[in-house]
Amino acid sequence: MRRDVFQAIADPTRREIINLLAQNELNLNAVADNFEISRPAVSKHIKILTECGLIVIKQQGRERYCRAELKKLKEVAEWTNLYREFWNEKLDALGSFLEDEQTK
Template identity: 55%
Template sequence: MRRDVFQAIADPVRRDIIQLLSQKTLSINEIAHQFDVSRPAISKHLKILNECGIIDIQQQGRERYCLIRPKSLIPAFLWVEQYQSLWEEKIDSFEAYLKQLQAKSKNDNKNE
């Protein structure tokens, strides 16, 4: 099965793993200790992240270490970025609406 970055970030546990690995390289055991799910479940998530090209897994002695490949996240970033102006417009509109409500509330309180 061919996997892509969107499959990698679709699961919240995988997003949390990406966040952890964005800070430093960790062993599989160190990653597994951060979650309340089974070690096999973490291994499955790591396998998917590896297949998607988000992480590399390297053997060092008896340990296997995971490191992030940040460039592989660029397609997801670009996809989200195209909607940034839309979100900003909606947020600005909502902020203006809240200001209108606050102004109306102040006027109503003055008139009481």
Template identity: 65%
Template sequence: MRRDVFQAIADPTRREIINLIAFQSLNLNAIAENFEMSRPAISQHIKILTECGLVSIKKEGRERFCEVKFQKLKEVSQWIEQYSSFWNNKLDALEIYLSANKTKVEPKK
């Protein structure tokens, strides 16, 4: 099954896994210790993250360490940015409208 970044980050557990390994690579056991679910369940989440390219796994001896691939998150950032610009423009227009009409809606004393 072909997965994309949006499917991967839709799950809160996978987002938390990304947060855990954002600044340091961790082995699978270290990641699993942070969750109240089985190691196979965590492995399944990590599999999804690797399938979409958000996480890579490096083998060091018998250990497997997970690292975030931040460049794949750019796709999400770009998608969000288009809506951020849209809402910023709408809110700016609302602020201008309210400022222009402020004197018209001053309460009577």
């Protein structure tokens, strides 16, 4: 299944994992310790985040460490900016309309 960054951030647990790893690089057990779900469930979330390029895992000895790769979130920021600009224009137009109505 092809996954994208939007699918990855749609889940609140995955967003929290990204927030956690944005602060520190952690091993898989340390990530799982922050959640009240099973380790296999956390592993599944990490797998999805890795497939989307939001997390990079590197092996150090016997441990696997996760690190957030936040550059991929730029795609989300660009997409939301399109709608921010759209709504800013609409709200500015509404503000102008209301000001015109008040002066009449």
